[in-house]
Amino acid sequence: MHFEVTILGSNGAIPAYDRHPTSHFLNYNGDGFLLDCGEGTQIQMSRHNIKRGRLDHVFITHLHGDHFFGMMGLITSFNLNYREHTLHIHGPLGIEEIVNAHFKYAQTQLKYPIEFHVITDDRPRLVFENNALTVESIILKHRIPTTGFLFREKTGMRKILPEKIALHQIPVQDISRIKQGADYTQSDGSVIANKEMTADPAPARSYAFCTDTVYNESILDQIQGVSVLYHEATFLNMHKDRAAETLHSTTGEAATIASKAQVGKLIIGHYSARYEDLAPMLAECQEVFLNTELAIEGKSYTI
Amino acid sequence: MHFEVTILGSNGAIPAYDRHPTSHFLNYNGDGFLLDCGEGTQIQMSRHNIKRGRLDHVFITHLHGDHFFGMMGLITSFNLNYREHTLHIHGPLGIEEIVNAHFKYAQTQLKYPIEFHVITDDRPRLVFENNALTVESIILKHRIPTTGFLFREKTGMRKILPEKIALHQIPVQDISRIKQGADYTQSDGSVIANKEMTADPAPARSYAFCTDTVYNESILDQIQGVSVLYHEATFLNMHKDRAAETLHSTTGEAATIASKAQVGKLIIGHYSARYEDLAPMLAECQEVFLNTELAIEGKSYTI
Numbered sequence: 001m002h003f004e005v006t007i008l009g010s011n012g013a014i015p016a017y018d019r020h021p022t023s024h025f026l027n028y029n030g031d032g033f034l035l036d037c038g039e040g041t042q043i044q045m046s047r048h049n050i051k052r053g054r055l056d057h058v059f060i061t062h063l064h065g066d067h068f069f070g071m072m073g074l075i076t077s078f079n080l081n082y083r084e085h086t087l088h089i090h091g092p093l094g095i096e097e098i099v100n101a102h103f104k105y106a107q108t109q110l111k112y113p114i115e116f117h118v119i120t121d122d123r124p125r126l127v128f129e130n131n132a133l134t135v136e137s138i139i140l141k142h143r144i145p146t147t148g149f150l151f152r153e154k155t156g157m158r159k160i161l162p163e164k165i166a167l168h169q170i171p172v173q174d175i176s177r178i179k180q181g182a183d184y185t186q187s188d189g190s191v192i193a194n195k196e197m198t199a200d201p202a203p204a205r206s207y208a209f210c211t212d213t214v215y216n217e218s219i220l221d222q223i224q225g226v227s228v229l230y231h232e233a234t235f236l237n238m239h240k241d242r243a244a245e246t247l248h249s250t251t252g253e254a255a256t257i258a259s260k261a262q263v264g265k266l267i268i269g270h271y272s273a274r275y276e277d278l279a280p281m282l283a284e285c286q287e288v289f290l291n292t293e294l295a296i297e298g299k300s301y302t303i
Numbered sequence: 304m305h306f307e308v309t310i311l312g313s314n315g316a317i318p319a320y321d322r323h324p325t326s327h328f329l330n331y332n333g334d335g336f337l338l339d340c341g342e343g344t345q346i347q348m349s350r351h352n353i354k355r356g357r358l359d360h361v362f363i364t365h366l367h368g369d370h371f372f373g374m375m376g377l378i379t380s381f382n383l384n385y386r387e388h389t390l391h392i393h394g395p396l397g398i399e400e401i402v403n404a405h406f407k408y409a410q411t412q413l414k415y416p417i418e419f420h421v422i423t424d425d426r427p428r429l430v431f432e433n434n435a436l437t438v439e440s441i442i443l444k445h446r447i448p449t450t451g452f453l454f455r456e457k458t459g460m461r462k463i464l465p466e467k468i469a470l471h472q473i474p475v476q477d478i479s480r481i482k483q484g485a486d487y488t489q490s491d492g493s494v495i496a497n498k499e500m501t502a503d504p505a506p507a508r509s510y511a512f513c514t515d516t517v518y519n520e521s522i523l524d525q526i527q528g529v530s531v532l533y534h535e536a537t538f539l540n541m542h543k544d545r546a547a548e549t550l551h552s553t554t555g556e557a558a559t560i561a562s563k564a565q566v567g568k569l570i571i572g573h574y575s576a577r578y579e580d581l582a583p584m585l586a587e588c589q590e591v592f593l594n595t596e597l598a599i600e601g602k603s604y605t606i
Contacts, residue, residue: 063408094408105397
């Protein structure tokens with residue numbers, strides 16, 4: 001299954017150096033999930049050839065503008081493009097009120113439904129699931145209520161070993177049950193154990209999206225061992241006082257979280273507009289956690 | 304005096320082909336005026352090196368999103384950049400409510416004041432003036448209340464003729480009054496008429512910003528003879544039924560308004576996302592009104 005994230009906006013609150021406010025597009029086997037929606041997200045989607053036809057879920061971490069000012073434009077363009085199927089918006093209390101304030105004066109009647117799913121969690125919770133994925137809220141610490149999101153693939157089917165299927169002449173109509181873990185009873189009554197015919201499924205992949213937040217070890221248990229962690233790193237270590245003041249993280253703090261959580265890969269972003277050159281941010285992270293990458297707009301990262 | 308407009312967004316409702324929703328930046332001798340503020344305006348300002356330090360007035364034509372979804376981002380970035388002086392927002396009823404809905408949940412206390420100037424006109428009115436300019440509302444016809452804006456330079460001072468000042472040995476402290484039209488009384492009591500010492504001032508320049516609107520001859524008297532008219536031309540002539548349905552204009556209609564108003568130059572924009580190639584739009588206008596230009600993002604037009 002295809003599972004990747006494309007960065008649409010990598011910067012912090014003030015756009016700078018042609019870097020845009022936060023937005024990530026997650027593609028799971030063709031289904032789209034938008035994580036935050038800063039100003040210009042719909043334009044970035046076009047620029048980076050993101051198909052939005054199967055984008056049905058938008059997740060908003062918090063109501064600072066650099067994380068959702070692009071949402072109204074996206075909603076409006078869906079409408080002008082004759083969208084008919086439901087758009088689900090998951091996020092903090094207030095989004096619906098803000099959306100409605102806009103439409104009141106635009107006299108817009110949407111041609112498709114929006115369902116708002118309010119997140120006011122003070123502990124992690126399953127906020128969405130489908131056949132393939134679960135999404136949990138991650139409780140972050142910022143100046144206003146903020147939740148990250150943990151996308152986790154459901155454990156897949158067991159992998160059939162074709163040579164064993166041939167050896168035991170197992171009929172095709174039994175394969176599906178065997179993939180789900182069943183043993184096979186032969187015509188003489190003898191039983192072939194499932195593990196004789198199958199291998200373990202691929203490990204479930206996961207993506208944790210943690211922005212905006214101060215350094216917060218209370219998320220470690222939840223994100224332990226995720227495949228890819230996106231963690232904001234607004235400031236260089238030298239500006240740690242500014243990070244503390246504004247409840248953001250430094251590069252060193254993001255990398256420490258990655259290291260303690262033993263994640264597969266760390267991606268950092270939400271760069272302060274004061275930094276044009278991002279190489280020092282990457283270097284500071286890699287001192288603590290080597291497998292770090294910078295969030296670069298337009299780039300896709302396999303989960 | 305420097306008087307020019309820079310196009311920041313040239314497209315209609317749906318961004319397309321890297322063309323952005325409507326925004327024009329007017330520079331009058333260093334003072335900035337923003338006309339509409341579609342999504343991405345602040346990013347376009349950076350891209351096109353627009354100085355925003357002397358931008359104190361934003362004029363919003365109407366509350367369709369493609370004309371104001373960039374306003375919250377601009378307001379927020381001003382705040383993060385420590386703006387202290389007042390920002391004036393001129394536009395329809397509802398803007399203040401929408402802005403406040405955002406700040407309620409962001410828990411933002413702005414460090415600078417915003418003054419909202421509500422425009423609910425059903426006839427043209429002086430909505431702003433300073434020492435150099437007047438701004439009038441233009442009543443447009445669209446699906447919701449919409450006003451264009453007419454910027455007109457105040458007639459300047461009379462131009463001193465230096466050789467006459469020298470000839471009559473006129474003291475420097477009298478020059479200012481003479482520029483304002485006064486005669487000069489010599490020590491022997493004889494009077495030198497103002498027109499002996501001065502030439503007429505340069506003609507007052509003007510910029511009319513008309514978007515969004517259906518073809519509407521009732522604006523002709525007001526915009527008669529303006530230096531530059533921006534008039535929306537969302538559709539080619541072949542799509543005139545669609546223009547009528549949505550209360551927009553065709554190229555031919557925009558050019559007819561320009562021709563009947565005998566303006567100096569027509570700039571068209573607010574292109575429908577269905578058109579990648581804009582050359583046919585320009586050609587259709589020029590058949591009716593030769594001195595037409597396309598609004599091109601990043602390009603500045605001298606008024």
